Amino acid sequence: MSSKGVLSLKPGLGALSICCALFQTVQGISLQVNKSGGNASSPLMYGFMFEDINHSGDGGLYGQMLQNNGLQGTSPDLTAWGAVGDATIAIDYDNPLTTAIPHTLRLDVASGTTGTVGVTNAGYWGIPVDGSEHQTYFWIKGDISGDITASLVGNGTGTVYGSTSIPVSSNSDNFTYVEVSLSTEKAPDGDVYFELSLDGADVAGSSLYFGLVQLFPTTYKNRYNGLQPRIANVLEAVGASFLRFPGGNNLEGESLDNRWKWNETIGPVQDRPGREGTWSYYNTDGLGLDEYLYWCEDMGLAPLLAIWAGFALDAGAGTPLTGDALTPYVDDVLNELEVKIIINPLHMSIAKRRQYVLGDSSTTYGAIRAANGRTEPWNVTLVEIGNEDNLGGGCVSYTERFTAFYDAIHAKYPSLTLIASTNDASCLPSPMPSGAMMDYHDYNTPDGLVAQFDYFDNVDRSNSLLVGEYAQNDVEYPIMQGAVGEAVFMMGMERNSDLIKMASYAPLLQLVNSTQWTPNLIPFTQSPDNVVETTSYYVQQMFSVNHGDTIKEVTSDSAFGPVYWVASSASDSSYFVKLANYGSDTQDLSVSISGLSTAKLTVVGDDDPNAANTPDESPVVPVESTLSSSNGTFTFTLPAWSVAVLAAS
């Protein structure tokens, strides 16, 4: 019998009412929110953790959509490229675009050729043509005096979603830079390729060299070298407060030389060599240090910059670094932090970008910033030293490495909040410097996450915590039961707001056609609308949007489990009561907040604990309703396997 049925019984039915009053005492859960007192909750509580994994950056959030566009790496191949017409393509090693982009794409056109010739790029498992104005940028070398056509074409269908021809005059001595603007129509799926073509008769008997071909949609906030809007908009809707980047393991690198080198991710993209990423594919680093910081600014996120701390993943590859060997890397980080005062040169004209590259090497970062017109420094206040240094043999040396970086950074920038990459005391100095934070990670089963509800009640409170990575594990896409488990774990964090200052679900994004880790918060394909809001996504969004500044005491006769709760209030005197039902029975709730009359109730749940939103179907969506209280008491029913927020004012 559902208890909802019981509540609908009219009062005054004699024996039945005795039955049901008792029944309600046993079955219903009554919560009283105390409007006085409470503990402050961090304004930065819910954020994002990002690293390039599962093509979350290249092929995902980073706006540039052509794969292998710079033919980068020590053993490049022709992945994604094809030839059009009576012509052949090859990797050319003798006509470098720049030192960083030493390989170019050669198109050999035999003499006597007529008809269209050119090159195609299949994107990262397709191209998401969203109907916006697109931009393509490339360099070309070869004797051309004629039109070049840039097109986006349905693979298999031949449907043209956009095409523009522009006259190009280039020579075979030097690369000529070309920009083409392309109006598009939205494609129904991601099965689209990009083509650059020209009349074979114009170039018969010659070779053309294409350097670093780029294709962008109209980016998020219209930034040069910016983000894919379809993914950025879904991120923005979470209402998050910080971004932890650039890793994760991808910061560390497999070897000393493959670490994330901040200085090779800045400046014009043609001067970024890219690197062998940790997650089995080459990173272009087009999404570099400045782009991350613009992302933060444009989305209202506080940057949490993770710095390389002397440890790479492959134990045999020259790390951990200790003693004097650490010094150059500590100095490198001090230089990196000065980057917070560099302007990104990329949004300037090509001419100005060249000026930047050729700038007097004796100029300081501050002078570069001033010359480039950025008056405001980047607002970096949070720096994490390394990543998961408790793992993979990093623990033994971490006390020394942490201390070397901490001391140098703290001496120069005492107002920065510095964060150790673990809270395992055996890897950390004792005592920890006061004011430093520590990072705790937890990937767990749904039951395991629920079991962690009281974990933070019982840990040492001398240094506050970032929960820099957490999520359900062992599933392909986030399931409802796991999302409820995450909500219970997050309530444990909110209840310990004196200790937990920041938390970020991980991983964030996933191109489903090339995946190294599941589950992820937001999976996507290249079909323009196929960016999936998973069960876990909705929980993150509900917790983030409905985050108060003060955690309130809640009294109840009921114990936690299967229903969990936490309450907070905001300065505008609205109240948020978060609830999770970790079970297959519905639950009747009455929540009292004296004096409040109306509330919005948002509920996400499913009778099937394994229900999941995937690229194929999204059965789980939050449902909103408006409630009126009876003298400050709101009554409602929580569905099975659900997470709810009662927002009252």
Ligand SMILES: *[C@@H]1O[C@H](CO)[C@@H](O)[C@H](O)[C@H]1NC(C)=O
């Ligand atoms: C409500 O909180 C105040 C302040 O912390 C406390 O004094 C009071 O006893 C609490 N009321 C109840 C009913 O618990």
Ligand SMILES: *[C@@H]1O[C@H](CO)[C@@H](O)[C@H](O)[C@H]1NC(C)=O
């Ligand atoms: C069309 O798609 C197929 C299958 O994914 C791919 O092999 C081919 O290269 C694509 N065509 C073009 C011109 O990119």
Ligand SMILES: *[C@@H]1O[C@H](CO)[C@@H](O)[C@H](O)[C@H]1NC(C)=O
């Ligand atoms: C990418 O994955 C989606 C979802 O599984 C699939 O429909 C699509 O065909 C895949 N694309 C390619 C190019 O393999």
Ligand SMILES: *[C@@H]1O[C@H](CO)[C@@H](O)[C@H](O)[C@H]1NC(C)=O
């Ligand atoms: C190529 O560039 C060099 C160096 O800037 C210049 O001297 C030369 O005139 C250029 N060649 C052509 C054909 O423009």
Ligand SMILES: *[C@@H]1O[C@H](CO)[C@@H](O)[C@H](O)[C@H]1NC(C)=O
């Ligand atoms: C970046 O800095 C490293 C030292 O950390 C140095 O070895 C490397 O040459 C620098 N790269 C560039 C392009 O200056």
Ligand SMILES: *[C@@H]1O[C@H](CO)[C@@H](O)[C@H](O)[C@H]1NC(C)=O
């Ligand atoms: C800089 O970031 C901190 C932490 O997020 C924030 O409190 C502060 O308001 C920001 N300052 C500016 C000028 O944006």
Ligand SMILES: *[C@@H]1O[C@H](CO)[C@@H](O)[C@H](O)[C@H]1NC(C)=O
């Ligand atoms: C406030 O923090 C203290 C210390 O951790 C704790 O005992 C108390 O229960 C907290 N109060 C609320 C309302 O969370």
Ligand SMILES: *[C@@H]1O[C@H](CO)[C@@H](O)[C@H](O)[C@H]1NC(C)=O
């Ligand atoms: C309404 O609730 C307040 C406490 O919040 C209580 O003092 C008052 O008696 C209640 N009024 C009615 C009519 O139940």
Ligand SMILES: CC(=O)N[C@H]1CO[C@H](CO)[C@@H](O)[C@@H]1O
């Ligand atoms: C498991 C998986 O899909 N791995 C893929 C990760 O991405 C690389 C490069 O894009 C592919 O080669 C792997 O197959």
